[in-house]
Amino acid sequence: MSELNEVITEQLSVFIMGFALIIMVLAIVLIIQGARIRKMRRKYEAMMTGNGVEDLESLLIDLRNQGDMLEETQREHKTMIEAAQVKLRGMKSKVAVKRYNAFGERGNDLSFSMAIIDDNRSGVVLTSLHNRENSYIYSKPLEGGESQYPLSPEEKEVIALASQQI
Known part of the structure; x- marks a missing residue:
């Protein structure tokens, strides 16, 4: 037993130094x-203040619900935009007018041709022919830039001008 006491006494300083080193490493860790936890706690408190939510779980659930509502609203807006685009394609939004003197007589350019078409070049051409005694207005329907009625050069020109518009 005395030999055991001698071995323990000899090794005691090594054990104490080893344990002291381990304790110092653990104290540093x-x-x-502790510093990391304090930093996380400050961030958590900063995030949770002012939003009326008591815990992180409630906040996450609330954010998820808001995200779902936003996605639904976005789907509704997308549907509305698509419907508006379909309507816009069919609208007669391209208009061109050309004034001219139809009969070559003296006077001003009182005659005109006006094309009102959509993106598919469908619509109508209105032509007003004015002379000294009378004024005549003609309407010709268009499908794909063509009409079942003969088109004058001025009417073809206004159809081309209207087609070039954006």
């Missing part, structure tokens, strides 16, 4: 972890 404890200080670092």
